[in-house]
Amino acid sequence: KNEVEQSPQNLTAQEGEFITINCSYSVGISALHWLQQHPGGGIVSLFMLSSGKKKHGRLIATINIQEKHSSLHITASHPRDSAVYICAVIRGNYQLIWGAGTKLIIKP
Amino acid sequence: EAQVTQNPRYLITVTGKKLTVTCSQNMNHEYMSWYRQDPGLGLRQIYYSMNVEVTDKGDVPEGYKVSRKEKRNFPLILESPSPNQTSLYFCASSWLAGAGEQYFGPGTRLTVT
Numbered sequence: 570k571n572e573v574e575q576s577p578q579n580l581t582a583q584e585g586e587f588i589t590i591n592c593s594y595s596v597g598i599s600a601l602h603w604l605q606q607h608p609g610g611g612i613v614s615l616f617m618l619s620s621g622k623k624k625h626g627r628l629i630a631t632i633n634i635q636e637k638h639s640s641l642h643i644t645a646s647h648p649r650d651s652a653v654y655i656c657a658v659i660r661g662n663y664q665l666i667w668g669a670g671t672k673l674i675i676k677p
Numbered sequence: 678e679a680q681v682t683q684n685p686r687y688l689i690t691v692t693g694k695k696l697t698v699t700c701s702q703n704m705n706h707e708y709m710s711w712y713r714q715d716p717g718l719g720l721r722q723i724y725y726s727m728n729v730e731v732t733d734k735g736d737v738p739e740g741y742k743v744s745r746k747e748k749r750n751f752p753l754i755l756e757s758p759s760p761n762q763t764s765l766y767f768c769a770s771s772w773l774a775g776a777g778e779q780y781f782g783p784g785t786r787l788t789v790t
Contacts, residue, residue, distance in 0.1 A: 602779060612767065612781040655719070663708075663774030669719035 572596050575656050575668040583676055588643040590671045592656030595637065599659050603630050603641050606653040606670065615641070615654075646675045679704045683768050683782035690758060691790055698753045698785050700768030708774040709751040710735070711743065713764040714784075720767070726751055727774065758789040 573594045582588055592601065600619035606612045616623050616630040618639075623630050627646075632639040643650055656668040681702045690696055702709065710725040712735075722735030726745040740762055742754040751770075755762060766785045771777035 600776065602775075604779065610765065610784045610786075612769075612779075612784075614778045614780070617778060657720075657775070657779075659775040663776045664725075665722070665775035665779075667720045667722075669717065 571669070572666050573656060573658055573668040575654075575671050577671060578669070579672045579674075581674045581676065582646055584647060586646050586675075588646050588650070588673065588675075590641045590654050590656075590673070592639045592641070592658075592668055593637060594639075594658045594666070596658065596660055596666065598634070598637075599661065601632055601639050601659065602655075602657040602665070603639070604655045604657065606655060608652065612655070643673075648675045648677050651675050679780065681768055681770055681780050681782040683766075683785050685785060686783060687786050689788045689790065692759055693757050696755050696758060696787075698755075698766060698768075698787070700751045700753065700782055701749050702751075702768075702770040702780065703749065704770060704772070704780065705748065706770035706772050706777075706780070707748065708772070708777070709745065709768065709770045711741070711751070711753045712767045712769065713737065713762075714767060715764050723753065723766075725774075758787075760789050763787060763789050 576591045603615045627644045629642040653670040655670045657665040684699045707728045711723040712720040721737045724743040726732045768782040
């Protein structure tokens with residue numbers, strides 16, 4: 570079983586829908602990253618969080634350390650949000666364990 | 678502009694022909710790392726470096742070498758490439774290993790025939 574599981578693996582939605590991507594992990598962590606990989610391949614960091622919630626524009630990330638779960642939400646989704654969203658958790662020695670990613674397609 | 682650069686971006690080569698993929702960052706980060714990405718498998722770490730002259734194996738180091746002679750550069754070396762090393766490769770850096778914001782290079786798509 571993978572130590573970091575993302576769900577769903579693939580998600581297709583209509584423009585404007587509220588999107589939720591989940592990340593569950595089985596190891597003790599200090600914090601967690603959410604990253605976005607564009608269709609062209611480039612990877613950018615969206616959030617790093619260790620508790621509570623962070624918001625940037627239409628993106629919201631939450632984490633519950635006790636439940637070993639994090640979610641990434643996108644409000645008012647747009648076709649330009651189409652990308653692969655990747656969760657990575659930070660274990661004690663500052664190394665990252667990566668999820669396999671969620672491929673999101675937003676249709677106009 | 679803060680960035681991680683990789684070269685080449687695309688490379689097609691033949692089995693056994695040594696190659697080097699360069700990686701350079703301009704943010705004075707101590708931590709640098711190489712990943713490969715294959716369909717359905719996500720990012721897998723090849724090697725990482727906590728500082729100059731300090732490198733360590735990641736999850737899939739077989740068939741790869743690295744060096745860290747300067748803080749800004751972290752080349753990935755394939756001494757004798759094989760077709761199973763066909764993949765998309767990313768270099769990344771951060772100020773504090775996994776605990777810092779991760780900056781990725783644009784990726785190198787390698788095909789070994």
